[in-house]
Amino acid sequence: MHGDFARITFDPSQGFTRVLAQQGRMLLEAELNEQTALHIHYLRKVIVDTIGPCWRAGDGFALAAGDSVNEFAIAAGRLYVDGILCELNANVTYGTQPFWPVPGIAPDAPVELPAIFLAYIEVHERHLSPVQMPALREIALGGRDTASRAQVAWQIRILTQDQVTAVPKQFAKLAEIRKAHPGPFVYRDGKLSDFVKALEDSARQLADVFSAGAPDQKACAGAKRFFDTWEQIGPLMRARARFDARNLDPCAIPADGQFRSRENQLYRVEIHKGGMAGEATFKWSRENGSVEFALSSVKTAQGGTITAMIDTLGRDRRTGLCEGDWVELTSDGFEFAEMAPPLGQITGIDRARRMVTLKVTTGAGIDFSACTLLRRWDQSLETAPDLGEDGAIPVRESSEGRWTPLERGVQVQFVPGGYYRTGDFWLIPARVETNDILWPQSTAGKPAALRPLGVERHRGVLGFGIKEQAQVTFTNCICTITPQCNR
Template sequence: MSHDITRDSHLLNEGKNYAKVRRLQGRIFTDADFNEQVDLADRRVRDLIVDVVGYHAGAILPGGVAVGFKITEKLSQNKINDLTIGVGTYYVDGIRVTNDANPQSLPTYSSQWPNVPSKPFPVIDKFLLAYLDVQNVPVTPLDDSDLLDVGFEGRDSCNREKWDWVVRVARLNSNPGELSSINDLKQDTLANPAEIPYGETLGQLTFSYSTRDSDHCVSPAMDAFSGISDQLYRVEVHEKGILAEALSEKAAPRLKWSRDNAAPAFAIKPNGWSKEADAATWRVALESLDALGGSRSLEALHWVEPVLPDWYHRDVCFPLLWVESIDPENLEAIVALGPDRPKISEKTPIGDPLIDAYNALKALEGIQPIGKAKPRLILWDHLAGDFRGLKLSGKDGDTNDPGIQLEHGLQAQLKLGAKSSPRCYRVGDYWQHVVRTAEVRVPSSFRDPDGPEHLFAPLAVFSDTALVKDWRRKINSIGAPV
């Protein structure tokens, strides 16, 4: 999910040390100006908290109330087989997060695909790191219907954002000693860098313009956008992958892109997902064919993505689905795993991604809202690719930075890494690109993902039998009596 915005000017102006936004008389006032002022104020408060308490810490409150997020082991036959998370609060990069439930079992081992049996607790070769992952999450009326104003005929005006958290684990080769933040981890301490989303060098992407657009029509021989309307393009990682010193198609990430910042979304009705008799298509009942978050309508011959209300806790996406047809009278869509309706047969090899895709979609049968948050379809604008997303250009062994074509001469390139430090492209990482009609542009430089923003803090390290070190930083509350 994302916001229907014109651009993120705070992101564009990052590093310029702006303090305020000043509105000028007689000028138009855009959403970007308002949002940038909010972001500037938010960053100032967060910086103050970091200066006072450090990058991560928990306060010991008056009365001896314990610091939150204490990780406690559960043993079976003298071996750790589960962990619990203690109640309380904790600060990470100036953000206060709270576990206000009873001590809960670590959710890391719930299945990534809801219908696949839960993964077993990982084998602890030497040490296990439990760490806090705090993520900035957009909130739309599909997440909270209270954002709709009946005074505006049930329309939305502004979205919200919140910080949500999950505790994850990674296996370590050795106890890496003291950490000021989780980002101090080095690759040689990780038993499997893929277990930790920032254990490898972050992926980078750049946007540029070619003289030939995606439908092979020659555009003017200059670096300019040839579209007829302004857009906020978004390129996002659909399937994680790594890029080393040369392209490996098997290990490379898969992408998807939107010309509206992936904002157009369509709410799925309760029990609105059913499999058709041909066993290769699904019928989706929607609340509306007009998108919430933009002025788009659902159209046939487009890719959409099913998204559950708790999408931000998941490390994988559901497969992309091809919209075959629309029933406007009944507000229904017929979708498949591609224009050619791929199906599982006795010839489908074990481990084929098609099997995982079919298994994943089984979980959507009987789909229901979670509280006020509704399942939805997200509209994407690429037409090529398959249910796994877009492949990168190039072949195995190529040493040129691979990429994808978008449209109207716009293209995106991903940066290769090195053999010793491949670049990691994580599910959900995205890059935005603002284009204005006929604006001559110079290619941008490679940059880290624009989002989503993740904040990390180490909590504890365990051996296979006991706690080795509690890594939470504890400080006395400023308001504690002397």
């Protein structure tokens, strides 16, 4: 979540039940947020343990034939995925669902449904700031920021036979890397060979269902296993703070300091372009990506030059913009499509008119006038010599001690054999008091390798769709719970 937070402290492995405020002590926003996270964690676990991981209330989210053979209907109601409530207030179709990518930013919903497909729901929590939703601001406070919000976003997606058979082939390359660099990856099935076999078996069984065209409840269980196994191909990253002579500032920081800054920071390392190492890229922010501005009147000129008006220039350097800064032009559509938004470098600022001019080297086919948000990132050629023309840093994996510097002594290391998804992120709190970062250590006393803190995506299998003549019929895979008073 791109909020202005001190840090994120919730850790389910600690077994905490509540946060206890004490008299006369300071209360941080992180502690209030942890209390909320504790409550939500316990509530969702109770729902899963008592009823199940994916179920609908009554007819909520029931899938049925649509007006054409390439469309299907989604019924209004409620559905729970891993205890997360998904709500739909009115009937919609596959192509008109509320969190589907908007035209002009990402491809529209497919116009040709395959003969047989698996329909599933993918759910994640997203952060909404007052910049994205101005109604959150209290007018009586002069439009100042207060609290932001977390929103549940869901999408009904389809999975085809070609997509299923491609996953094991894709992971075969990752498996070879993990064999060559045995590391800290943990598999639910035991060791790497067991995991590879489980992934191949679940994909083959699911592909056989597509070929036979006769799905049943056993096929639904196999689809769930496929998603559970597929989720384990995610990446790992380490972080540390080390002395860097280029950042030396003896007037303010001790000469033996590691993290070298006058201010506490919450660094955010976020995957920009997804894929394996060599094709994946990342970006970083010292403010958790919270320096953002509402966009209006976006105009594109020849040569990739973009001129846009923003709502404010920020209060100071920490929350403002300068020439040379890298920024992304984005909107909800990029997030819902899991698509890397274009990055551009600011070449000019007209502060009187609140106009910024930037140069964008990528983004062919993108309708920039549909972008609603400009977000600043802090990578530069000074700190990242291998910075690409598009403004992102290549993901380079290492297990031999090679680290990628961010700034002021903060470094990261990606573990070999990870698959990176656009939007994956890690948070690194850095503190002046200790001249170090807050990062867990392994039993060997080295920085621990951690999975991304988010985006955490939850999936539920809804059913198989089969095109028959002029409509689509569905084989239901999800439990339906009827309220007691309706029985």
